[in-house]
Structures are given as structure tokens and as C-alpha cells.
Amino acid sequence: MVPFFFASHWMLSVLFQSLFQHRYAAHRMYTMTPRAERMLHLSAALVQGSSYLDPRAYAILHREHHAHADTVRDPHSPAHHKHLPRMMLETARRFGGLLTGRIQAEARFLGGYPEWPTVDRFFNSWTAHLGFGALYTLFYKRFATRRWHWALLPAHFVMGPVHGAIVNWCGHRYGYRNFTTRDQSRNTLPLDVVCMGELFQNNHHARPASPDFAAKRFELDPTWQVMRLLARLKFIQVVHAPPSHPEAAGERDQRPPKHREEHSISMLAWPS
Ligand SMILES: [Zn+2]
Numbered sequence: 001m002v003p004f005f006f007a008s009h010w011m012l013s014v015l016f017q018s019l020f021q022h023r024y025a026a027h028r029m030y031t032m033t034p035r036a037e038r039m040l041h042l043s044a045a046l047v048q049g050s051s052y053l054d055p056r057a058y059a060i061l062h063r064e065h066h067a068h069a070d071t072v073r074d075p076h077s078p079a080h081h082k083h084l085p086r087m088m089l090e091t092a093r094r095f096g097g098l099l100t101g102r103i104q105a106e107a108r109f110l111g112g113y114p115e116w117p118t119v120d121r122f123f124n125s126w127t128a129h130l131g132f133g134a135l136y137t138l139f140y141k142r143f144a145t146r147r148w149h150w151a152l153l154p155a156h157f158v159m160g161p162v163h164g165a166i167v168n169w170c171g172h173r174y175g176y177r178n179f180t181t182r183d184q185s186r187n188t189l190p191l192d193v194v195c196m197g198e199l200f201q202n203n204h205h206a207r208p209a210s211p212d213f214a215a216k217r218f219e220l221d222p223t224w225q226v227m228r229l230l231a232r233l234k235f236i237q238v239v240h241a242p243p244s245h246p247e248a249a250g251e252r253d254q255r256p257p258k259h260r261e262e263h264s265i266s267m268l269a270w271p272s
């Protein structure tokens with residue numbers, strides 16, 4: 001029961017981070033009705049629980065990352081942070097500063113993200129962090145049957161930042177490159193079930209407006225598959241169709257060449 005709970009919490013937590021905080025709040029890759037947005041916002045908060053990531057602070061930090069990827073102005077990069085704990089600490093500091101207003105971001109990084117003060121305030125409070133922490137602990141107390149199960153418990157408290165750290169560290173350090181970009185981004189896994197597509201950093205930095213982070217036939221982006229399903233159910237409307245996979249037959253980009261060019265070089269997909 002405990003390993004199943006851990007795996008479910010891991011997968012759902014990173015799925016919502018990819019779907020809501022990253023692709024919606026930071027990049028506006030799809031639109032939806034205000035009611036659907038609230039449903040998604042609340043679902044993300046409940047699933048992420050103790051480690052809920054405020055969408056405004058996340059969006060600003062992430063836009064800074066794209067604008068300055070792997071330079072000294074990148075808020076999180078293995079290229080200039082000596083080791084992983086140091087990168088996590090400095091990311092947490094900047095995230096906290098953006099969250100409390102202690103750090104002011106450039107105007108170009110602001111706007112276009114969902115804000116729901118009541119929910120954001122509650123889920124960013126110590127009451128929520130500790131409350132969810134207590135619920136996870138109670139679950140373990142009831143269902144843990146092996147001593148090693150308890151070693152998994154602390155991860156539930158910090159799952160969001162751990163996912164972010166894996167993506168930012170591994171996705172800019174380990175793996176292969178499909179595209180030449182100015183940054184050090186890599187695709188760590190061709191089938192990224194560990195971080196639900198977030199580890200296709202090279203594809204994503206090369207084509208930041210594309211909702212599908214996979215770019216080759218052998219790659220699969222699970223979050224894009226979820227987005228396709230939500231779009232088919234009319235829950236969301238995807239803004240830009242992904243550029244056709246170069247080797248994919250029968251899936252040609254029908255738009256005129258000029259438009260395709262604009263799409264492929266469009267820097268970021270958030271409204272200015
Ligand atoms: Zn991004």
C-alpha cells in the first residue's frame with residue numbers, strides 16, 4: 001500500500017506541476033473557462049499538498065530561467081551552481097522572495113498566471129504544510145508494514161521542490177540533444193515517466209511554445225497525452241498545435257512556411 005501511495009503521489013504531483021504550474025501558469029499553452037481554471041488550480045493544490053508551488057512565483061521564476069538559461073542570471077542551473085543542494089537552496093530563496101514580494105521581478109516576467117488569493121494563501125501557510133504532513137504521517141502509521149517504508153515519508157513533504165530540482169539539474173546536465181541551443185539543456189530520458197515529460201529540457205528550450213515536449217518518434221511526453229485527452233473532452237483548448245515531428249509521416253504542419261518559422265523561433269508563450 002505504501003509504495004503504491006508513494007508512486008501515485010509522485011506521479012500526480014509532477015503531472016500537476018507540469019500541466020498547471022509549468023505549461024499553464026508560466027507558458028499559457030492552453031486556455032480554459034474560469035471555472036475549469038479554478039478546478040485545476042484547486043486540484044493541483046490538493047494533490048501537491050505540503051509542497052504546493054504558488055503558480056505566480058513559479059511562473060516568474062520559470063520565465064527568468066528561460067530568459068537567462070545557464071547564464072549567471074539563471075535562477076537554477078548546474079552550469080554555475082556547484083552542487084545540487086546549493087542550487088536547491090538558492091532556488092528556494094528566490095522562490096520565497098518572489099512569493100513574499102521581497103524580490104521584485106522585471107515587468108516583462110509578470111502577468112498571465114492564475115491567481116486565487118484564498119487558495120494560494122492557505123496552501124502556502126504553515127497550517128497547510130503541517131496539516132498535510134500530519135495526514136501523510138497518519139497514512140504511514142496505518143499502512144507501513146516494513147521499516148524501509150518510513151524512509152519514503154520525508155519525500156512527501158518536499159515533493160514539488162524535489163521534482164523541480166531533478167528537472168533543473170538532470171535536464172541541463174545529463175542526456176542527449178536534438179537541437180542546438182545557446183543553453184546546456186538536455187533530454188534525459190526518451191520516455192520520461194519519472195517527471196511526466198519535464199525531462200525533455202532540450203526540446204522544450206528549443207521550442208518553448210510547443211505543448212508537446214517530445215520531438216522525435218521514439219520520444220513520448222506523458223503530460224502532452226493528458227493535455228490531448230483534456231482537449232478532446234473540451235476541458236482545455238490548446239493554443240498552438242505542436243510542430244510536426246520531423247520524421248512523423250502523415251502529420252505535416254499545414255501552416256504556411258512563414259508561420260512555421262515564427263512558431264519554431266517564438267521565444268516564449270506568455271502574453272506580454
Ligand atoms: Zn518552460
Ligand SMILES: [Zn+2]
Nearest residue numbers: 065185201205
Ligand atoms: Zn530548463
